[in-house]
Each structure stands twice: as structure tokens, then as C-alpha cells.
Amino acid sequence: MTEEVEEYKPNFCVDCGQSLVKPESFCTSRSCSDCGKDIFVIRRAEDCGIRIEKGDIFHIPPLTMTLKPNDNGRFYRTGLELFLKQIFIEKIVSDDELVERYKELETNIDAELNGLDCIQHCDLETNEGVDEAGKILRQEGLTTYWYNLARSSNLRNCYEAIESGDALMAVSCAHRASLFKELSLLEGEHLKEILWQGYNCYFDLAKNQGATQGSVKEQRIIKAISPKIKALTNDFLYTFINDGLAIGVRIGVNGVSEETLKALLTHELEEREKGKENEFKEREIKIKENGNKIKRWGSLFTLANALILALYKNWLG
Incomplete structure (x- = not known):
């Protein structure tokens, strides 16, 4: 050989x-x-x-696509949508291929289940074996595998009902198999975390957008009442700020908190005080400038008089 x-x-x-x-x-x-x-x-x-x-x-x-972070890169939005549709939506097959498709799915699921040590002794081809395996999986907390077991069992019952001509049983089992598939997918570690984190992010985003809209509304109200506040005299401003009574009712303003109104009145009073200080400083500067001008003109007159006197003396000889 x-x-x-x-x-x-x-x-x-x-x-x-x-x-x-x-x-x-x-x-x-x-x-x-x-x-x-x-x-x-x-x-x-x-x-x-x-x-x-x-x-x-x-x-x-x-390529092996997965929701696990740091595996095969990162999804963009379109890619994530396509991947989720791929795992949630069953492959469309013709009526003639449906039974074979269900048998293929059952075989693939059972192959994964048979790899579990805790249920290797169970005969998944019998109802008794499926019931025993289901109890063990629930006790062990293996929820995803229990959903897969229920899906496999319903797939088998479905194609057996199709082969025996029991249409109602076939439809019922197909429906349950679909439900258990969705439950199994939702139990996925990464998908559950994505849904939870995504919900939290979306919740915060919606709340922040609502706060932004409220801020815009408040800004518009403040802008509208600004002329009314500017029309108040300093005595009224000081009184409203310090007497501890409601401000909005007395100046006819709604939609703004009392704290905000008090802050606005305080700001207006401070701006007026600053305005007075600036005005005083400007007047002081003008007075100094005018004084300097007078001094300069005085110096020029003194110099001119001295020159005239000198020229007069020279003329007299």
C-alpha cells in the first residue's frame, strides 16, 4: 500500500x-x-x-457579527438595524421547505442543548425528557437554554402536526416557537444591557430636551417682562427684594418662579447702581479733562504774554 x-x-x-x-x-x-x-x-x-x-x-x-463590544469592530446605526433584523426575523422559505426548515432548526438547537452537562442524560426526543430537562434548566437559572428547549419542542410538535394534517395545532406550535425565540434573544447578555443602557440614555436625552424647551420658554417670559421691571423705581425694587412677600402678583407676572423674579429685580438694581458709579466716574474724568484743558490754555496765555513783553522791551530798545 x-x-x-x-x-x-x-x-x-x-x-x-x-x-x-x-x-x-x-x-x-x-x-x-x-x-x-x-x-x-x-x-x-x-x-x-x-x-x-x-x-x-x-x-x-x-465575518462573525456580534453585539459583544470590542469584537469585530463597532456597528454603525444602519448596520445595527440590519443585524437586529437578521437575528429577529426568520428566513422566508417556501411551503414545501417549511417542514425541513423546522427540522433543521430543531437539530441545531438540540445540538447546543446536548452540550450541557446537566441535561445530557435527558432524551430530548420525548416529552418526558423535555419536561425533565426544562425543570433542570430552570433550577440552574439557565433561562436562555430553557427558552431554546421550549422552542425546539414546539418546532417538533409543529412539523409533526403539519405531517398529520392538524392545521390548528401546527399554527399554535409555530406561534409558541416564535415567542420562545424572541424571549431567548431578549435574554442575551449584550442585548439586555444595550436595551437597558439605551433606555437610560434615551430617557436622559428626552428629559434634557424637555428642560431645554422649558428654558427657552422661561427666557421668552423674562425678555417680555424686562421692560416692566425696568419701569419700577429703585424704591419699589428695594422693597420687593427685601420685604419677603410674593413679587409676581404685585407686578403682574406669571410663569416665572419667585426666586427668578427676585434675582431679576436684584440684577436690575445692581445694574442701576453700577450705572450711577460709571456715570460718576465719567463725570469725574470729564472734570479732570476740562481742568487739564484750562491749565494748558493758562500755560499758553502765560507763554504768549511773556513773548509779547519780551518783544515790547526789544522794540523800546
Whole structure:
């Protein structure tokens, strides 16, 4: 008996030196102009992507999509929506393929369940075995697996009902199988966390938007009552601020808290005081400027008189 010798296939071309094996990552391929073989190349673009040149064939590696963070990158909004639709919505099959599809789903689910040590002794092909396995899974807190077990059982009951011609039983079992699938998906660790965190973020966002709208409303009211506050005399402002009584009723303002009104009146009074101080400073500056002007003119008159006197003395000889 002779052993078959596996044919040696080089990884790189001896002529051009390029790879003859497709890497497990994004890459391009083309026929080499020197050796004529199909070569695989990874050309990095300036933005760290893959540069594709004219005549290249772009290759995408097999991808496993998951909601687990830090696995295979991050979803954009459109990609997340498509992925959720993919896991929640069943593949559409024809009526002739429906029974085979249900049997295939049952086989896949049971293969996963049979890998659990706690229920390996249970016969999932019998109702007794399914009941025993369900009790164990619930006791162990394996809720997701219990939902999958119930789905598998209903799938089997469904296609058996289809084969026996019991339409009502088939529809009922198909409906329950669909419900257990959705419950199983919602029990997923990452999906539950995403829903919870997403709800919290959406709740805070909605609350913040509501607060922003309230702030805008309050700003409009404050702007509307500003002329009314400016019309009050200083005596009224001081009284309303310090007497401890309601302000809004006495000045005819609604929609603004008493604390806000008090702050507005205080601000108005402070601005008036600052205005007086600034006005006084400006007057003081003008007085000083006028005094300096007078001093300068006095100096000029003194100098002019001195020159005239000097010229007069010279003229007299």
C-alpha cells in the first residue's frame, strides 16, 4: 500500500515574490503581469483602509457579527438595524421547505442543548425528557437554554402536526416557537444591557430636551417682562427684594418662579447702581479733562504774554 504524497503548493511565487495564498483579511487579487499567476496583495491606503487599483478583485473575509463590544469592530446605526433584523426575523422559505426548515432548526438547537452537562442524560426526543430537562434548566437559572428547549419542542410538535394534517395545532406550535425565540434573544447578555443602557440614555436625552424647551420658554417670559421691571423705581425694587412677600402678583407676572423674579429685580438694581458709579466716574474724568484743558490754555496765555513783553522791551530798545 503506497501513501499518497500531498502536492506541495508554495505560498509565494518564485518569479515575482507575491503571495499565492489568500490571507484571512481584506485583500485584493489580480493576475501578475510577470508570471501570470493569481496573486494576493494588501495595499494600505492613506486613511488606513485598503487601496483598490483598476483591475483588482476585492476579497472580504468571513465575518462573525456580534453585539459583544470590542469584537469585530463597532456597528454603525444602519448596520445595527440590519443585524437586529437578521437575528429577529426568520428566513422566508417556501411551503414545501417549511417542514425541513423546522427540522433543521430543531437539530441545531438540540445540538447546543446536548452540550450541557446537566441535561445530557435527558432524551430530548420525548416529552418526558423535555419536561425533565426544562425543570433542570430552570433550577440552574439557565433561562436562555430553557427558552431554546421550549422552542425546539414546539418546532417538533409543529412539523409533526403539519405531517398529520392538524392545521390548528401546527399554527399554535409555530406561534409558541416564535415567542420562545424572541424571549431567548431578549435574554442575551449584550442585548439586555444595550436595551437597558439605551433606555437610560434615551430617557436622559428626552428629559434634557424637555428642560431645554422649558428654558427657552422661561427666557421668552423674562425678555417680555424686562421692560416692566425696568419701569419700577429703585424704591419699589428695594422693597420687593427685601420685604419677603410674593413679587409676581404685585407686578403682574406669571410663569416665572419667585426666586427668578427676585434675582431679576436684584440684577436690575445692581445694574442701576453700577450705572450711577460709571456715570460718576465719567463725570469725574470729564472734570479732570476740562481742568487739564484750562491749565494748558493758562500755560499758553502765560507763554504768549511773556513773548509779547519780551518783544515790547526789544522794540523800546
